[in-house]
Amino acid sequence: MKLRTILALGGVAALLYAHRRRGGEWTLESLKDSARTLIGRASERASEAKDLAEKKVHEVASTLGKSADSPPRA
DSSP states (O other): OOHHHHHHHHHHHHHHHHHHHHTOOSSHHHHHHHHHHHHHHHHHHHHHHHHHHHHHHHHHHHHHTOOTTSOOOO
8 A cells, every 4th residue: 555545544534533523514515624624723733833843943042052043154
């Protein structure tokens, strides 16, 4: 089985799981709404992880006494 196929099946399973948890009806519009909700939540979590990583980089850079925005020295 290709990795792409496995990821697609995982995505479908996640959508169906989220749809059942949400208690949606089995209509195309309701499934679309569940997909939008699932993608929105994933996007929010990715954004939060990005913000946390940037914060940590700036903390480490300030601890080392360097600016996080300055280019590294060769």
